[in-house]
Amino acid sequence: MKMLTANSSLTVDEIADKLGISSRSVYRYIDTFREAGFVVKKTNNCPKLDKSSHYFKDISQLIHFTEEEAYILKSAIESIDENNLIKQNLKKKLYTIYDYNILAETIVSGKNGRNVAQLVKAIENKNTVILKNYASAHNNDIRDRYVEPYAFTTNYVQIWCYCQDENKNKLFKVSRIGSVEIMPETWQNEADHRAGYIDIFRMNSEHTTTVKLKLNLRAANLLMEEYPLASKYLTKLSPNEWLLVTDVCSMDGVGRFVMGLLDDIEIVESPELQEYIASRLKNYQNKFPLS
Numbered sequence: 001m002k003m004l005t006a007n008s009s010l011t012v013d014e015i016a017d018k019l020g021i022s023s024r025s026v027y028r029y030i031d032t033f034r035e036a037g038f039v040v041k042k043t044n045n046c047p048k049l050d051k052s053s054h055y056f057k058d059i060s061q062l063i064h065f066t067e068e069e070a071y072i073l074k075s076a077i078e079s080i081d082e083n084n085l086i087k088q089n090l091k092k093k094l095y096t097i098y099d100y101n102i103l104a105e106t107i108v109s110g111k112n113g114r115n116v117a118q119l120v121k122a123i124e125n126k127n128t129v130i131l132k133n134y135a136s137a138h139n140n141d142i143r144d145r146y147v148e149p150y151a152f153t154t155n156y157v158q159i160w161c162y163c164q165d166e167n168k169n170k171l172f173k174v175s176r177i178g179s180v181e182i183m184p185e186t187w188q189n190e191a192d193h194r195a196g197y198i199d200i201f202r203m204n205s206e207h208t209t210t211v212k213l214k215l216n217l218r219a220a221n222l223l224m225e226e227y228p229l230a231s232k233y234l235t236k237l238s239p240n241e242w243l244l245v246t247d248v249c250s251m252d253g254v255g256r257f258v259m260g261l262l263d264d265i266e267i268v269e270s271p272e273l274q275e276y277i278a279s280r281l282k283n284y285q286n287k288f289p290l291s
Contacts, residue, residue: 004049118180133178150193201253208247212269219264251276
C-alpha cells in the first residue's frame with residue numbers, strides 16, 4: 001500500500017520485482033484493495049492508490065518512528081527474555097511493517113502534517129515552494145524562503161531544498177515552517193539537488209570529517225543515552241574504555257558534547273576538533289575572565 005500510494009513510475013511487473021513476488025500476486029493485492037473500497041487508478045500503465053478513496057489514510061497521518069526511536073524500541077525488544085513469546089511477536093510485527101532493517105520515521109500531525117502533505121505534492125510535481133514564515137535558529141530570524149524541495153530526511157522532520165538565492169542545498173526543519181505555498185514554477189536546478197549527510201550528533205552537511213575519541217564508561221553511557229545511533233560506531237577497549245570513530249558534518253555537535261565532558265574524553269585523532277575546542281575555550285575565558 002505504501003508503494004502504491006506514491007507510485008508514479010512503476011508498472012505491475014516492476015512492483016513485483018521490487019517486492020520479490022509474482023505479477024499475479026500484485027494483481028491479487030490490487031483486486032483486494034478495490035474490493036475493500038479503495039480506488040486504484042492507472043497512469044501510463046502504473047497503478048496507484050487514489051487518495052480520494054473513502055478509507056484511504058494519508059501517509060502523513062500514519063504513526064512512524066525516528067531512527068533513534070526505532071533503535072531504542074529494537075533494543076527494548078531485545079532486552080526481553082529470549083524465550084518470551086511476546087518478544088518474538090513484537091519483532092515479527094516490527095519487521096513485517098517495515099521492510100528495512102529499521103525504518104526511520106516519526107509522527108507527523110497537525111500543522112506539520114499539512115506542511116508535509118504540501119511538500120510531498122510539490123516534490124511529486126517538481127514545483128518550487130515558499131516556506132512561509134520560516135523560523136531560522138541559525139540566522140535568528142523569521143522570513144519566507146523560496147526553494148526547490150526534493151527529499152525528506154527519513155523521519156519527515158526535515159526537508160532538503162535547493163535555495164536559489166544562495167545557490168546551495170540546505171536542510172529545513174518542518175516544525176519551523178509556518179505554512180507551505182506551492183508555486184506554479186517548476187524546478188530549474190534539479191541537476192544540483194543533493195541530499196547531504198546527517199551525523200550522529202544531528203548536524204548536516206555535504207562534507208564530513210572523521211573524528212576519533214577515547215571515552216571512559218561515563219562518557220560512553222552519556223553518549224549512547226543522548227545519541228543512541230552512536231553505539232554503532234563505538235568499540236569497547238576495556239571495561240572502562242571505549243573508542244568512537246565516526247564522520248561528523250561539523251565540529252559544533254561533537255564539540256558541544258566533548259566540551260561538557262572534558263575530563264572524560266580524549267581526542268585521539270582530530271586536529272580540527274582540538275582547534276575548535278581551544279578556540280571556544282579561549283572565547284569563554286575572554287567572555288568570563290577570572291576576577
